[in-house]
Every structure is written in C-alpha cells, then in structure tokens.
Amino acid sequence: MKQHSISQIFESALHDFEKALSRNSGRPDEIGGPREKQVRDFLKIFLPEKIGVAKGYVINQGGNISKECDVVFFNKETCPRFILDVENDLRLFPIEEVYGVAEIKSTLDKDELNNAKQKLHSVSAIYSKRYDHIPDDSEELFPHSKWNEPFKIVFSYKMWKNWDDFEFLYELHGAHSPDAAFILDCGAYINATDETLARKNSFTKRNTLQASTQDREVHNQIVSRFACGDRSRHYDDFLFYDVKDAVLLLMMYTFVLDEIKKMELPNYCSGDYIVFWAAQSNIAFG
Structure with missing residues (x-):
C-alpha cells in the first residue's frame, strides 16, 4: 500500500x-x-x-x-x-x-x-x-x-x-x-514574541505549542527579555530556523x-x- x-x-x-x-x-x-x-x-x-x-x-x-x-x-x-x-x-x-x-x-x-x-x-x-x-x-x-x-x-x-x-x-x-x-x-526568520519563543522551543523539543508555553526555559527567556526593559513583549530580534x-x-x-x-x-x-x-x-x- x-x-x-x-x-x-x-x-x-x-x-x-x-x-x-x-x-x-x-x-x-x-x-x-x-x-x-x-x-x-x-x-x-x-x-x-x-x-x-x-x-x-x-x-x-x-x-x-x-x-x-x-x-x-x-x-x-x-x-x-x-x-x-x-x-x-x-x-x-x-x-x-x-x-x-x-x-x-x-x-x-x-x-x-x-x-x-x-x-x-x-x-x-x-x-x-x-x-x-x-x-x-x-x-x-x-x-x-x-x-x-x-x-x-x-x-x-x-x-x-x-x-x-x-x-x-x-x-x-x-x-x-x-x-x-x-x-x-x-531559512526562516520569525520576529521574536512570547508565542514565537514557545514555538521555537516546541520545534527543538518536538513538543506542542501549548506544552512549550509552560516550559521553564521559555519562561526564563521571557523573564530575561522583560527584565531588560521591553515592556511591549514584542522583542527587537528574529528567531532563525535553518530550514x-x-x-x-x-x-x-x-x-x-x-x-x-x-x-x-x-x-x-x-x-x-x-x-x-x-x-x-x-x-x-x-
């Protein structure tokens, strides 16, 4: 078949x-x-x-x-x-x-x-x-x-x-x-946001987006970026995918x-x- x-x-x-x-x-x-x-x-x-x-x-x-x-x-x-x-x-x-x-x-x-x-x-x-x-x-x-x-x-x-x-x-x-x-x-360049950080994590760990939003690594990245003064939660960089x-x-x-x-x-x-x-x-x- x-x-x-x-x-x-x-x-x-x-x-x-x-x-x-x-x-x-x-x-x-x-x-x-x-x-x-x-x-x-x-x-x-x-x-x-x-x-x-x-x-x-x-x-x-x-x-x-x-x-x-x-x-x-x-x-x-x-x-x-x-x-x-x-x-x-x-x-x-x-x-x-x-x-x-x-x-x-x-x-x-x-x-x-x-x-x-x-x-x-x-x-x-x-x-x-x-x-x-x-x-x-x-x-x-x-x-x-x-x-x-x-x-x-x-x-x-x-x-x-x-x-x-x-x-x-x-x-x-x-x-x-x-x-x-x-x-x-x-490749692909995706603007970094809370959601796209979670999506990048889901690709790396082969997990769902929903699960990745709760991932400790994603949380730490968001906290780190937020602490640097970006109150918009829309970050000034791009996530690269080598595809x-x-x-x-x-x-x-x-x-x-x-x-x-x-x-x-x-x-x-x-x-x-x-x-x-x-x-x-x-x-x-x-």
Whole structure:
C-alpha cells in the first residue's frame, strides 16, 4: 500500500517553485511576474477556501491607499470584489477584510528588502489611519474596535550571496520590520514574541505549542527579555530556523495559517465606504 505524507505534498509543491525560478526570459517583468504568481498559486491551493489570495492595494474608509502588494490575504466570504484588472486579478481590499500581506522577491538583497519593507509599511499606515476620517464631534460614537494589525511577511527564492548574517539581521529589524522572512534557499526568520519563543522551543523539543508555553526555559527567556526593559513583549530580534526547500514552504504555510487563525476581523458597514469615498470625489447625494 502506498504511503502518503505531508512531506510528499510539499516536495511536489517545491518542483513548481523550482520551475518558476528557472524561467529566465531576460526581461525583469517576465521573470518577477511568474515567480510572484507561483507563490500566490501555492497559497491559493493550500489555504482554506474562505481565505482569499490576490494582489492589489489595501484601502480604508478615509480614502487612503497602500502601495501595491504582491499578496493580500483576505476574507473571501465577505470581501467586496473591487477588481481593477480582471486578467491579473488586481484588486482593492478594505482594511477590515485583510488578514495579512506579503512581498515576493527573486533575490533578497538590501535594496529589495528595503523595497519590501516600505510596501509592507504602507499597509501599516492604512491600518493606523483607519479612523482618521471620523469627524471629531462624532468620534466618541464610533465603535473603535481593536482588531489586530495585518501581519506582514517577505518571501524570497534566494538570498543575496553577499549578505553576512549580522548585516542581514541589522537591515531586517530596522524600521518597519516584517513579522517574518522566508528565504527558500536559506531559512526562516520569525520576529521574536512570547508565542514565537514557545514555538521555537516546541520545534527543538518536538513538543506542542501549548506544552512549550509552560516550559521553564521559555519562561526564563521571557523573564530575561522583560527584565531588560521591553515592556511591549514584542522583542527587537528574529528567531532563525535553518530550514530550506520543502520544509521552508511548510513552515511559511503554517505560519500564515496560524496568523490568520489568530485574527478577528471587525464588523463594519460596507456602505460607509460609499459615504466617505464619495466625499473624496466631491459627489453629493441629493
């Protein structure tokens, strides 16, 4: 009887990534496009049906628009279909429908990393300005729900050969750090938090996340970091996983899935987009 495994599934997926990387027409637009599409196709196949995956711009009710994102994870069941380009599935996404965003790079050098961080930060700006359109005299009537900011990741097929580890980490956790970076031929970098410290422990000891949250080593690490003055419990460093290829894809997939499961998107009135975007366009309702 033929044996099946998760490893087998992701080894098969890796072949498609290798094909996308091997395509080289000489034109940058014909190289990057298929590689970005491969990542989106992979995520569309593996993520649950209710989670949409497309590219486009994140917007808020006040009329702010992010930079174009290579991947937007959104609530497929309720997100309006604001499609800008049907052929390329380029859309506008209300911030209230967005779980997270990702930027895709062929080779992650300093310029490409900074470009990715700026694009991802533009989504954080949309989130931070989500209530700016509310008039001051009615702001107290608006239900300021405290849903989480969309998660942000970088994926790259290759690491720039001239990076050294210190320089890469320095650039990675400068301003506008992503939550994680996944490099197919190198490894995974996950921003350190109480939870990700426990997850690292669970990988090391081959234990569940729940059990690792109670582990004495994890407790000591958290206490040590907290004692150093980081009251936010969101630490300024990254945990490195020396994984590549199929295992790297599996790690990225499970990271995205876990982050989405933690997100609780807010209730909002779709009609409010009409009210405030109409005002941006000087449209008056008689």
